[in-house]
Amino acid sequence: MSPSVYAIATMDTKGEELDYVRRCLKAAGAQVTTVDVGTATAPTHQPDVDRDTVFGSEWKVPATSDRGEAVAAMSLALTKYLVREQELGKVAGVIGIGGSGGTSLISAALRALPIGLPKLIVSTVASGNTAPYVSCSDITLMYSVVDVAGLNVVSRRVLGNAAHAMAGMVAHTPRDDDSKPAIGMTMFGVTTPCVTRVRQSLTALGYDGLVFHATGSGGQAMEKLVASGMIGGVLDITTTEVADEVVGGVFAAGPSRFEAILERRIPYVMSLGACDMVNFGARETVP
Template identity: 55%
Template sequence: MAKVYVVGTMDTKGAELRYAVERVRAAGAESVLVDVGTQGSGTAGDIGAEVSAAQVAAHHPGGTHAVLGLTDRGTAVSAMATALTRYLATRTDIGAVLGLGGTGNTALVTEAMRSLPIGLPRLMVSTVASGNIAPYVGPNDLTMMYSVVDVAGLNAISRRVIGNAAHAAAGMALHSPPVSGTDKPGLGVTMFGVTTQCVTMLREAMEPTHEVYTFHATGTGGQSMEKLADSGLVAGLIDVTTTEVPDLLVGGVFPATEDRFGAVIRTGLPYVGSVGAVDMVNFGARDTVPPEFKDRRLHVHNAQVTLMRTTPDENRRTAEFIVSRLNRMPGPVRFLLPLRGVSAIDAPGQPFHDPAADQVLFDTIRSGWQAAPNRQLVELDLHINDPAFAAALAANFSELRSS
């Protein structure tokens, strides 16, 4: 039977963790209590834990002494997070992971939780779950439950909250959703409002042969797609919309991380990409645009989103970022350039039409491209939302999959 791994610091949260284990078992699931306390030898205070802190710490690349007994708590917590991540990777019987704690333990346990594959239940009862939880959750199906009262002793409120969390974790471990009835391979596709026409046509072309997962390119969207790639849940990617890159480089609100495209480099999955919506950097409402950009070419997309046209220099930097990672992809790659415009508002008569800035983008990709048998740069005298461009994306991906 898959087990619920209950994780926390036994030296400070022992009673709460043992209560969670009691409720998991009462709900009919098996459990494993894991201590990740960082103070002392790793054995003191771990009474009741099946896995001691020392056993977890031993999975750190530097060994137990790189984790336990450190004087700096922040360093110790970070080291234990690394150890817990590596420990959980060795387990083959995880049905769910349940964590309890405050700020330190939330950071520690959720870092390890984020390394687990999409679809594996993870639930964190935390004092910080009612605030900004994006750093803890990231692009994962990780559930955060607000503890209401501090995780500092058992009382009528904490028993109810922890009990509910334990029953939820037990239920997820005991009752996996049925496997999808389709035998179509999964396909990740990135989209933005200004590339919707392209992606809609692309999706219609690919759906007869693939289960298409569309991701809105809002920073987290690209991360979520690559998380699926790392988790082995897609057969390839058609990365139409790489707009998160200029947001990263210029300071927009929908940024990629430095690991953008990293999943393709690690997995070697078939990859077809383009430069959709890299003509823009995203901000919030008009009055939130940073002062240094007030005189730039701006377009109010809606009341909550203001777009800023990228300059030739910003397009050069974007292209350098993208092509440097394309050159490192070991699997089959096709990268398509729409020479007549990269978004719905980058076209004649539209507010972001700027052929000179686009030319810098295209020229930089051409000059940085490293030819290889597995990689092909495809230039098309089309706009990104032209039907023929969507058809070309689909055809190139199909060729990669069949080769």
């Protein structure tokens, strides 16, 4: 059986909308597997994968009145379920729809999937601060414009566009006939001349130089690719994110910076590029 687009929503509240997405995907020629991640009442439409299947035989949907606790448990279960399905080669792409709770639930699972696998969420919160949902992944967010609460002239157009965008992504996966060993490099304005020369030299030697802007999310993205095995070596020329972490700047990559590199034990060269500067917002944010 060929891989399928996994269409996900809390089908107790978004069942009608997800069924519309399913129909659009099938009309576009995509195989679809609907997944219910609802935590309250019964789904309004029959899913291909019910919530008990998402949790698996060892867990059960938590019987709790605390919505936050239920959503957190379902998100963890969905993450494990999708990762397992993807490793088995069953997932061509993932599309989700939701409000704030559903977006939080689904996006956490999508962040665990490999870079390059199509991932799209139609969300009511896509026009705000999306960093908590996307982090350093390649999730595509599409603003729903209206609330995801029934089908109407606006929601049908937005959901249809999202479904056809996903169908296009899974139908036309770019071929990578020129794959080369990948080397990650970190860069900032002051280290650009150095990194540019190094990248040119690596390209001449047959390597694929991947440059990451050292803005916090750049370092996190590089380490995510290291952890996934897509990067075989790192030239960490610009470690300024550490300075921001220590001093409280806006470009910190978090306390786990370097951990993926150490765990993978790949070739690694570190320098102190731009460690003599820290980045802040407005003047009043400077300590």
